[in-house]
Amino acid sequence: MIQNYEKAHFNVMANGFLIWALITAISASILKFALRIITRRRNRKRAVGFFHPYTNDGGGGERVLWCAVKAIQEESPDLGCVVYTGDHDASPQSLTARALDRFGVNLLYPPEVVHLYQRKWIEETTYPHFTMIGQSLGSVYLSWEALCKFTPLYYFDTSGHAFTYPLARIFGCKVMCYTHYPTISLDMISRVRERSSMYNNDALIARSIWLSRCKIFYYTIFSWMYGFVGSCAHLVMVNSSWTQSHIDNLWRISHRTKRVYPPCDxxxxxxxxxxxxxxxxxxxxxxxxxxxxxxxxxxxxxxxxxxxxxxxxxxxxxxxxxxxxxxxxxxxxxxxxxxxxxxxxxxxxxxxxxxxxxxxxxxxxxxxxxxxxxxxxxxxxxxxxxxxxxxxxxxxxxxxxxxxxxxxxxxxxxxxxxxxxxxxxxxxxxxxxxxxxxxxxxxxxxxxxxxxFSEQRFYQDFKASIRPILCHGSK
The missing domain is CATH 3.40.50.2000 (Glycogen Phosphorylase B;)
Known part of the structure; x- marks a missing residue:
């Protein structure tokens, strides 16, 4: 009896010690995290950080990036421009030359470059299933790398990674974004409900009532999360009437949402x-x-x-x-x-x-x-x-x-x-x-x-949209 009592007492003490050690470790991690955030907030640089992990995609989104960089350079010459990119061979000179050669955008001066080495966490091949939520959570990890390496006063997302906005706000950044399309839309949910097979709805799921219902539930939860993170932006620019309609429905910050048609040559x-x-x-x-x-x-x-x-x-x-x-x-x-x-x-x-x-x-x-x-x-x-x-x-x-x-x-x-x-x-x-x-x-x-839809119209509307944020942030 005494041995059993001593054994039980020892187990209780051991478990208590393990729980205490776990709580201490978690508390230390949280404290370390908080101290790091406080330090980064205090050391924010007077610059605009453009979160654009793929600076070689060659699409309309990249054109918007370079035109946005040029617009910032013209509007606030005293602000530095930094591009977060996962392209390891990118340099200030090569990106400046690319903006001119590929898109005809002549930057006033080369932007600084911050290289990201965890871009795999936002690649669709990393997530064969539940791709949207996987890429979205992966973008948070990637933005953590970016903001720890360089914390700007203004954080500008030009790639549609809305899940990074709450983290950027925790780091003390003013968050701006140019949204080309919503990550999820009511149309996508409707297609799943109607069991239509498309690139974002596998034929196997479309044929199954049960799988379709599960995906509707998944999309519904994701759309709520997407609405929350998107609402953390201080300024949202959208590229069309269609995008604006969906973003207004999901993010519900129409008073901070501006339609700015993209720059076309x-x-x-x-x-x-x-x-x-x-x-x-x-x-x-x-x-x-x-x-x-x-x-x-x-x-x-x-x-x-x-x-x-x-x-x-x-x-x-x-x-x-x-x-x-x-x-x-x-x-x-x-x-x-x-x-x-x-x-x-x-x-x-x-x-x-x-x-x-x-x-x-x-x-x-x-x-x-x-x-x-x-x-x-x-x-x-x-x-x-x-x-x-x-x-x-x-x-x-x-x-x-x-x-x-x-x-x-x-x-x-x-x-x-x-x-x-x-x-x-x-x-x-x-x-x-x-x-x-x-x-x-x-x-x-x-x-x-x-x-x-000219570039001149883009520059005019873009500068008018960011001006209140830049003026407020400089005070």
Whole structure:
């Protein structure tokens, strides 16, 4: 009895000691964390830190980054500009040259660079399942690395990583963001509820009632979390009417939300002649090789259009122009090439990967039409670029192109909207068969419409939006 009592007493003492040690360790970690935050808050640098882990994606988001950096440099020359990037070969000089060569943006001076080494935690390949929540939580860890290395007075997210905003506020930063599209939207939840199979809703889930209900629950919880973290921003800039509607519904800070259309190179493209070479008409597609861009639909539509082409009509060409972010994009590009061979149109299709800006302008100058097929494209910079260059757009009948871009100008049609393969094919044929005088009139109207989305308009609206935050933060 005495031995059992002593043994029980020892176990209680041991467990108590372990609990005490655990509480002490947790308390020490919390204290260490708090002291580190306090130190970083006190040592904030008078600078704007741009959180943009991929500075080589080549898309519209990267253009916004460099234009935003330039706007800050012009508006507040005394503020430093720092770019957080996971591209280890990036340097102030290389990023400055990239901004000019790829996007035609001439920065006033090179930005500082803070290299991030934990970018794998925001890559979609890291999370085969529950990708959204995985990438979102991973972005918090990545921003912790960024803010510990350099704590700015202003934290500016240009990549849509809203889950980093509460952490940036804990570090004492004024949080600003440019949101291209919501991480989750009511449309996404509706598609799961309707059991529609798309790039963000696997066919296996779409076929199962039980799995669909589980995903609806997951999306609902995630949308609540997304709404909370997004509301932590001091200033939100959105790129379109569609994005603004969703962000207002989710974040509920409409008084701190401004619509600022993204910078499109309308001035540089508007000098191109509207007349096109009399040889085979060219249709161009400019977009990153990502799944949501639906390149396969364009290829299918082009094949259908060729099948319906009149014998006396010139045979058109289709040019895919885009960038690859990673191995998955490269595989997607190769699959597209293979599909062109299967459809027996590989001789009529050309692929251009990671082209320089001057080469993109040259390609746009020779196109009679530009095609874009992403469903719920938040804005559509490439659609505006088509219009500015004189290429008649064929865009998806949803979101940004439908609500903001491909609208009548002075009562004249500026392009075509489509949804299905057949509708895209019909639009292609209409443009090819269009008399030259009619095509020139539509192209001129489209070019005038594109002027509403110029870089000059972006700089004007962007500076007006950030001015109150910069003035308040400097006090």
């Amino acid at each position: 309308t001035s540089g493209l508007q000098v191109l002649p509207l007349e096109r070479p009399a040889i085979a008409p060219t249709i161009i597609s400019v977009a990153q090789f990502r799944p949501e861009k639906a390149h396969a639909l364009q290829l299918e539509a082009f094949s259908v259009a060729l099948g319906k082409l009149d014998a006396d009509m010139p045979r058109p060409k289709l040019q895919f122009v885009g960038s690859c972010r990673n191995k998955s994009d490269e595989e997607r590009l190769q699959n597209l090439k293979n599909r062109a061979t299967e459809l027996n149109v590989d001789g009529d299709v050309e692929f251009f990967e990671n082209v320089m800006y001057r080469d993109l302008v040259r390609l746009l100058a020779g196109a009679v039409s530009g095609i874009h097929s992403m469903t719920d494209e938040h804005f559509g910079i490439s659609v505006v670029e088509y219009m500015a260059a004189g290429a008649i757009p064929i865009a998806h009948n949803s979101a940004g192109p439908k609500l903001d871009i491909v609208l009548e100008e002075d009562g004249r049609q500026t392009g075509f909207l489509a949804r299905s393969v057949e509708e895209y094919a019909d639009a292609i044929l209409k443009i090819i068969r269009m008399p030259e005088t009619e095509r020139l009139k539509m192209a001129a109207a489209a070019r005038k419409r594109a002027g509403r």
